[in-house]
Amino acid sequence: MISRIARFIAKCIFWFVLISVLLVLFYRWCPVYITPLMVIRSIEQQQEGKSIVMKHDWVPLEKISKTLQLAVICSEDQNFTKHNGFDFDAIEKAYENNLKGNRLRGGSTISQQTAKNVFLWPQRSWFRKALETYFTFLIELLWSKERILEVYLNSIEMGDGIYGAEAAAVFWFNIPAENLNKKQAAAIAAVLPGPRKYVAHPPSGYIRGRINWITRQMTYYGRLEL
Numbered sequence: 001m002i003s004r005i006a007r008f009i010a011k012c013i014f015w016f017v018l019i020s021v022l023l024v025l026f027y028r029w030c031p032v033y034i035t036p037l038m039v040i041r042s043i044e045q046q047q048e049g050k051s052i053v054m055k056h057d058w059v060p061l062e063k064i065s066k067t068l069q070l071a072v073i074c075s076e077d078q079n080f081t082k083h084n085g086f087d088f089d090a091i092e093k094a095y096e097n098n099l100k101g102n103r104l105r106g107g108s109t110i111s112q113q114t115a116k117n118v119f120l121w122p123q124r125s126w127f128r129k130a131l132e133t134y135f136t137f138l139i140e141l142l143w144s145k146e147r148i149l150e151v152y153l154n155s156i157e158m159g160d161g162i163y164g165a166e167a168a169a170v171f172w173f174n175i176p177a178e179n180l181n182k183k184q185a186a187a188i189a190a191v192l193p194g195p196r197k198y199v200a201h202p203p204s205g206y207i208r209g210r211i212n213w214i215t216r217q218m219t220y221y222g223r224l225e226l
Contacts, residue, residue, distance in 0.1 A: 020119075024138045027118065028147060031058040035155050036121050038163055045161070053161025055171060061150040064165045065180040069149060070224045071189035072156075074217035075210075077110040080149070081226060085111040085140035086133075112136045114152040146226050157195045158188055172200040186214040 033056070042052045061069075073080050079087045087109050108116075115135035120128055139148055158168035165177040165188070173184050180188070184201075190210035191198040198207050 068185040
């Protein structure tokens with residue numbers, strides 16, 4: 001009986017690993033047109049009696065302005081080009097900050113957020129976090145940094161029902177993502193901690209402060225090299 005259970009568990013693990021690796025390899029080259037979060041948000045909108053809004057247009061990384069790429073890195077993960085998926089210093093700082101009772105902040109890298117957005121669901125749990133760690137390891141192993149950033153910028157939630165850089169640029173500023181200037185890029189990056197709560201344009205006082213902070217960080221960071 002025990003051996004049968006062990007064989008069953010081993011088979012489940014084998015198939016999970018095989019399927020997940022194949023899925024990550026598939027998305028190494030193919031656009032991500034829909035994510036679990038997009039589906040979940042649509043269901044939530046329907047349950048709340050709202051019109052279903054899902055604005056999403058995949059564009060290659062070269063069609064997304066360098067200013068937005070830099071703004072998001074400066075806002076979300078300044079060590080993106082240096083780490084292997086996990087920024088332990090940022091995780092430690094976030095933990096200490098949260099213990100002090102300050103405004104909650106996360107330590108998730110762009111790689112971790114990409115793994116969560118594309119392969120998992122938003123609910124917080126240790127099980128989902130373990131899966132996020134696993135998929136983060138896979139995409140860092142099988143994708144380039146350019147691909148991770150490209151998928152991230154095309155799948156991240158940037159407004160209520162707004163997903164990805166192109167849809168966000170059109171929605172907030174009525175221009176394509178490749179034409180965003182520094183202030184516009186910083187405004188979009190500024191709402192990422194709460195894309196359904198904050199407004200990129202016109203910005204509130206809090207978002208205006210974040211825009212100013214992000215633009216300063218962009219100046220300090222210098223040229224983006226992937």
